[in-house]
Amino acid sequence: MSSRISRRNFLRLAGAGAAATVLVACAPAATPAPAEPDEPAEPEATEVPAAPEPEKVIFSSYSFSGFEQAMDDVFAVWLADNPNVELEAWFAGWGDYWPKLQTQVAAGEPPDVGIGDFSQVVTFAKGRVLAQLDDLIAGDDYPLDSLIQGGVAQYRWAEGDFDTGADGGQMYGLPSDAQPSVFYYNKTMFDEGGVDYPTDDWTWDDLIAAGQALTNPEEDKWGVGFPSMAMGRGCFLYQAGTTAVNEDYTKCLYDTPEGLAAFKYPWDLLHTYKIAPLPGGEAVNPFMSGRVALGSEGVWWIVDFSTITDFEWDMAVLPKNPTTGKGTTAVESDGWWIFREASNLDTAWSLMKFLVSPEGQTVFADLGFVIPPSIPEVAEVRYAQEPPANRGKALQNMLDDSEKFMYTFFESGTINSVVNPILDRAWLEGEDIELVLEEATVAFDEELEKAWELFEA
C-alpha cells in the first residue's frame, strides 16, 4: 500500500478539514464540564450570595475629533448608576464604520446600541434591523415632545413609507443632536467694507448686496462662500416653497419654477454676480482662511472657527427668500438606535434614554462639544451661552422655521450620487442652470423609478 496521498484523497482531506474548521468556528464555545471533586467538599461556614452576572451592552459609533473621549465621559456617568453593566464600546472613522456595521448586520451580530444615521433609517427599519421603540417610549411615558421635532421626525417611519417623518409612524431611534445650517460672517470684513451686519430679517437680495460690496477678486476676497451645505440639505428648496420630489416620491421637482428659483440663487452668486469663489479644491475652509465674508456651514464648524485670531466673526440666521419670506433651515440629526437583536433591550433602552436625557446632554454640553443638544432647554442654557455672541441664532433659526434634512428618503444617497455630478457642471463650468436642471430632473426621475423597484421588491 502506497504511503502517498492521491490528489483526490488530498482534496477530500482538504475539504473535510475546511468543513471541520468552519464547523468548529461556528460552534458555540464549549461549556466546561462540572469538575468532579476527588473528595467531598467542605461545607462552607457562611453562604456568600453570588455576584449577579454583569449585563453586557455593546455600543458602536463612528468617531471624529474629541467625540470618543466625550462619549467615554458620558458613559462613565451612566455606568456609575448602572454598576452591573459591562459596556463595550467600539469606534471607527466614518469610512470604516458603516462597512463594519453592515458586515455585522449581515452576519446577524450587530451591536446593541449604535449611533444612528438619518439617511439610513428607512433601509434599516424596512430590513427589520432596528428595534421599534414605541413600547419602550410608552412604557416610560417618555416625553418625545421635549426633543427638537425636526430631529425626531428623522427617526419616525411607517411601514410602506418611502421616507421618514410622516405622522403616525413608529420610532426607530432618538435624535442625539440637531444641526441646522447657519451663516457665519466675518465682522472685520463687514466693518472694513462699511456694510451692515446681517439681521434676523435679511433676505437673499440683502446677501447679494452685501456680497457685492465685499467682493474683490483681485485680492481673492469674496462676499460669500458657495453655500453647498445649505443647498445640499434642501434649505433653498424649502425656502422657495418646494421640495426635491412630489408627495408620492415619483417625480422630481427641480425643474418647477420654485425649484429653478432655489437653484438659480446659488448659481447667480457664482456666475451672475460673481461674488462667490468656485467651489471645491479648498484645503482650508474659505471662511476660516478669511477669503469669504459670509460662509454657510454646519454648526459644528464653531469649534474650528473659535481658533480664528485674524478677524472677528459671528453667526446669523439664514437669509429669507424675498418672494416667499421663508428663512427655513434644514436640520439633520444624528441619533441613537437600538438593534433588534440587542441582547438586553431594557438595558439598551436605559443607555439610550440617558444619552438623550437632559442629564446626559448636559454632561455632553459641559465637555464643550460643538453639537447643540436635541433638547432646547439644554441648548438654551448650555449651548447658546457660549461665544460668539450670536451663537443662539442657530437655535433660534431651528426653533422658528426648520424642516428635516430633505434627502432622507429611500435610496436618496444613490440618487444624489447620480444627480449631483450633473449639477456640478452648472456650478463649476457655468452651464445654463435651467438646462442642467432639466437634465438633472430626468436623471432624478429615472433613479426614483429604480429606487421604487428596489423598495417594492
Next chain:
Amino acid sequence: MAWLFVTPVVLGMLIFSVYPTVYSFYISLTRWDLVTEPRFVGADNFVSLFTSDRTFPKALSNTAYFALGASLPGLALALLFAILLNQKIRGRYIYRAIYFIPVIASTVAVALLWTWIYQPQFGIINFVLKSVGMRNPPRWLASIDWAMPAIIIMTIWQGLGYDIVIFLAGLQNISTAYYEAASIDGANGLQQFRHITLPLLSPVIFFAVVMSGIWGFQAFAASYLMTGGGPANATMTMILFLFNQAFRFHHMGLASAVAYCIFVIVIVLTILNFRLQKYWVFYEEGS
C-alpha cells in the same frame, strides 16, 4: 507528506480566494443590500450596468483614460530614467534610492501631500505658475478637465521608481558585447538604443506593460482620497464605483457585477497583450 505541507496554503487559497470569488459571482446575480436576504435576479445587474446606469459608462471611460494615461507615459519616463541611471554617473545608487522612495511611501500620505501641492490658492504648483505670469492657472483637483490628469501625474510620480527598477534589471542583463560590436560597426547611441536596447529589453517592457495595465484598471486610492470621484464624476474609476455601490449604497449585487466586468476586461486585455507580443517582443535564442 508533501500534500500535508501545502495544505495550509491550499486551504487558505480555497477559503480566502476561491470561495469568495465564486460566491461573489453568485452575488452578482442577486439584489442584496446586506440587510435583507439576497434575491436572485439573473443577469439584471449586468444588463443595467450597460443599459441604464448613468455613472458606470463614465467610470469605464475614466478608467481606460487613467490606465492609458498613467501607464504609457509612466513607462516611457521610467525607461528614460532607467537608461540615465544605468550610466556610470556619480551617486547613481543614491538617485536610484531616491526614485524608489515614493513607491514605498503610503498612498494616503502621498495623496495628502499632492492635495496640498494641487491646492488652487496656496499650492506650490499654482504658486509657481502665477509667479511666471499665468493669471488663471488650472484648479487641478477642483476642475472637471484637470482632475484626472492631476491624479495621473501623481500616480506616475509615485510608481516611477518601481518601473525604473524593473527596467534597470533588464538593462543590466543586456550583454555589453552587443554594444561594443555595434560601436565597432559605427552605430550611434540612438541606433544602439533602437536596434539593441529596445529589442532585448522588450520582454521586460512587455511585463511592465501587462502589469501597469492591470494596475491601471484597479485604480482606486488616489480618486477615493483626493477627489471622491468628482468633480462631476471626472475621476470616478470602476473600482471606486464598485466601492460606492457596495459600501455606500449597499448594492452588493451590482458591485459584484462591476467586479466581474473588471475581471473580464483585465483578462481580455492581458490575452490581447500576450497575442500581440509576437509582433514586438523579442526573446534571445535559448532563453
